[in-house]
Amino acid sequence: MPLHLVPRVLHYLEEVARSGSIQAASRELGISASAVHRQITLIEEDLGDTLFVRGNKGMALTPAGQMVIELARNWRLDNSRLWNTIQANKGVESPTVKIAAMDGMVNGYLPNMVDEICRKYPQAQLEVEVTSPDSAVNGVLNGDYDVAAVVNPFPHDDLKIHWSRAYPLGCVAVPSHPVAKLDSISLVEFARQKIVFQSVALSVRRLLESRHSWIFSRAENSVVVNSIQLMKLLVQSGKYVAVTSELDAGPEIEAGQLVFVPVEDEDLFKQRFALVSNRQLPESATMSKVISIAADVLNRQPIPVSKRHVS
Incomplete structure (x- = not known):
């Protein structure tokens, strides 16, 4: 079982930043809004600075909040690196590959990809989570997912693009x-x-x-x-x-x-579809094989055409 060394309060902050409100974050986390608010207030008191400002579109990170979120991301990546290094030193390679995908893929590309990976590489154990594109990319950057199949991923130096098509x-x-x-x-x-x-x-x-x-x-x-x-x-x-x-x-x-x-x-x-991973994390042999199969399935998706006529 992978390590979970990231402090819980950082998970709270990340969820508030992602969802834009304490109430939405509390629903996602399964804890009370007052508990989330209390943890944020304690950190703000310790830092002597605010982490969020309220705007028309919800709560947005301040510069101090951005630094704390970056701390959480680095902590999560170090957590993943530590786990992978310890397993590699023991000669153990995890067969699990965590994949993030979007709701629009569940009746097309996604089941085809899962079926082909399981058929061609039965050693792999897939964990597939359907989420929004931004959450998928953030999850890859945070080390929560090994690979993501997303549209319009926001640019980031740590994103490695394995396949892309507009x-x-x-x-x-x-x-x-x-x-x-x-x-x-x-x-x-x-x-x-x-x-x-x-x-x-x-x-x-x-x-x-x-x-x-x-x-x-x-x-x-x-x-x-x-x-x-x-x-x-x-x-x-x-x-x-x-x-x-x-x-x-x-x-x-x-x-x-x-x-x-x-x-x-x-x-x-144009909407750009991409298969991405985190270049800061080591790529296991299992993950490389899974990504290769996923890209092959994508290559067989229909090339965009101007119009599909139906008789």
């Missing part, structure tokens, strides 16, 4: 929807539809807000969700459309349940 965004709709008959769609026309938007927990929303924030105020009868799977189910009801990539909706497009219509606005970004 997928343009488009509008997805059921074949009977009027949008599905179009060869392409503008964001102006898209905003006139009933839309399922991804929440700020997902990177597509934040990227859209950075360039096209007007869409969210102009759209009427919209729904915001933090799950790609729920987004696709709502679109499949025939009442909504959504912006996403062909990778996120690949199984439904292939099955003829959804149609992908390219967005014609030239300044719309």
Whole structure:
């Protein structure tokens, strides 16, 4: 069993920083909000400085808070290095590989990857956790996960990219929807539809807000969700459309349940899918084999096309 030497209070601080509120962190941690608040207050009193400031979008780290979070990350990495070094000195290699992936992959790439790894490398023991892209990348940087399959990973010097491909965004709709008959769609026309938007927990929303924030105020009868799977189910009801990539909706497009219509606005970004690990942590033979198989499965995913027509 790997060591767990990171002080519990640092876990509390990391969760508050990730979730943006003490209440959300307490729910995730399974402890009372008052206990989380008390621990933060004690550290602030010892440091003589505040760790968080409250803003319109929740609690944000101060410079002092950033330093404490960096301490937590370094502590976690040292914990992982210590465990791996001790096991290596004993000639023991852990068969466990911890993988982080996203909600949108659970009915497509993820089961294919797990099946192929288990078939080709049965010695591996996989621990797969479905989480948000930012949480997956932070988990890799913290040493919580060995590898992550994510979209739009934020840049970091310690991230090692094993595979990457850009997928343009488009509008997805059921074949009977009027949008599905179009060869392409503008964001102006898209905003006139009933839309399922991804929440700020997902990177597509934040990227859209950075360039096209007007869409969210102009759209009427919209729904915001933090799950790609729920987004696709709502679109499949025939009442909504959504912006996403062909990778996120690949199984439904292939099955003829959804149609992908390219967005014609030239300044719309592409969604980059990547397989990443932490270059600061040693890569075991098991982990290298698992990453190689995962990349092979990704290489067999459909190459982005301009539109999938359904008869």
